[in-house]
Amino acid sequence: MAQTVSIKEVARLADVSVGTVSNVLNRPEKVAESTRIRVQTIIEQTGFVRSESARQLRAGSSRMLAMLVLDMGNPFFVSVAKGAERAARDAGLGVMLGNSAGRADEEAYYLSLFAEQRVRGVLVTPADHSGRHVRDFARHGIPFVHVDRMVPESEGCSVSVDDVVGGTLAVRHLLAAGHRSVTYISGPMGLPQCRDRHAGALAALAEAGLPADALRHVEAARLDVASGIDAGARLLGLRDHPTAVFCANDLLALGVLQSLYAAGVRVPDDMAIVGYDDIEFAAAAVVPLTSVRQPSARMGRTAAELLIEETGEEAADHRHRAIVLQPELVVRGSSLRRPA
Template identity: 85%
Template sequence: MAQAVSIKEVARLAGVSVGTVSNVLNRPEKVAEETRDRVRAVIERIGFVRSESARQLRAGSSRMLAMLVLDMANPFFAAVAKGAEAAAREAGLGVMLGNSAGSTAEEDYYLSLFAEQRVRGVLVTPADTTGRGLGDIERRSIPYVHVDREVPAAEGCSVSVDDVMGGTLAVRHLLDAGHRRVTYISGPMRLPQCRDRHAGALAALREAGLPDDALHLVESARLDVASGIDAGARLLGLPERPTAVFCANDLLALGVLQAMYAAGVRVPRDLAIVGYDDIEFAAAAVVPLTSVRRPAQRMGRAAAELLIEETAEDADDHRHRSVVLQPELVVRGSTLRTSQSG
């Protein structure tokens, strides 16, 4: 393997100092045009590539943001990352992406790695709801923003969606359609998002004058299609099936839809289904899925903009903010608009 060309070699061939080469790379406006052209010609001729890690050590900052998502297999988080990447690119920055897959061990690994890489800041949807995993980047004074998780502004910046309202919208829609046997299919209830959607569902029941136990809870270990299929099979075994289900995300809902289709249960006539997130696949399902839409790309962009603001050179006047976006119910073919349940 050929040895990497050093900045000293560029300086020698261009007949300038190492400091002049550094200025051409980092502060070109300080170098005379003729000298800049000569140094750049040498760089192009010998294929010099500057060391970003060395530049970071000298400048004390990086051009890379890091992002740690809860589940990259979920298209919702892919859309969040896309929004963050767009904001970063506009600021001349890049995004390094990690996937905890809901594992606190994976979260610890990536956060430690991001700290070692001296990233500019971190966008994170924590798998560890205690926040202990953030200790490594806190000790190194690396700024971070919570994504899809609301925290008090005193603790840092965050961008989230009002999931309590989202749960209310979903179950209110089902109750308005006449359903009284409703099941909430949740992911792990240790996750605040799942708990908030459940709280919103209960709020809709109380609004309609119904008791909390009118909502049946089925908790799944994961928020994926396979868990939805399993939850659907559990529903099919109940002595009295629900007439409607509200799922904590669209992947669970699509799994339930598959289970019903395989068992010959008609959606929406025999079972109405509401999902959450409104991922692209929701509208393309064999029965288009009613879903609570969360503005994923806007969430990612807003979080990245907060982090960029906090890490700017003139960030002394930065104040932590908690941004809460609003959900929207998108009604499609998987729910009933008229009362057909009892």
């Protein structure tokens, strides 16, 4: 293993003080050009890397944000993370990523780890519906922003999408196509996103003068493809098949599509499908998937910008905000034909 070069060794080889090397690294404008070039040459030759933990102790702040997402297996959260990473990079910061996988115990583990690392701030999509772990984390005094979850401004900043509007867009589209037998396939209804999308679907029925019981509901164990396949099989087991399905996310919808395809059910001729998120795979499905698009990358970037503002030089002027972005419906082949 190669020996780590210390800042003292760099100073000795460059024939300068340790303070001069520190200035080259942190305040280069204070060092004469010839000295700066000599020190930088030694740094390049020796492969010296500054200790970020030591720098953090001296400066009293970290250059790392942390992000805890609900499911890194979902391309939606990958896109959110990319948006956050881009904003952090533009500000000269990095992002440490954790995946709770929808588990409260994993959420508690990562929040504790982020606190130990004294990160600059945290972007979090809570897995614990009670919010207990986030409230516990708040005691450390590290700023945080809720992502894909709206909270009162008194509890901090948040960036979310209006999922009630999204659910309304999806079911309004199906009703406009002539469907009167619609089933909503959700993940666990403990998730606010699933509840809000269901509320939006009911709002579309009320808008059309239809009763709430015109919408049937199948609750899946998780928001993934495997759960969608299982939900599709349960759907086919119903006495009267619906003519249309609205799924709480695209992974569920793609699973349902697989299940229907395997059973010989034609989409959209026999059953229309609408998903949610508009992940990259939606347009590439065997039947291109109609989906409610969330501005995922914008959500991540906006959340990171709020966190950077709260932890930056103008933090004293920061005011918590709850930013709600708007979804849009992207219509593709999975919902285009009218029922017979």
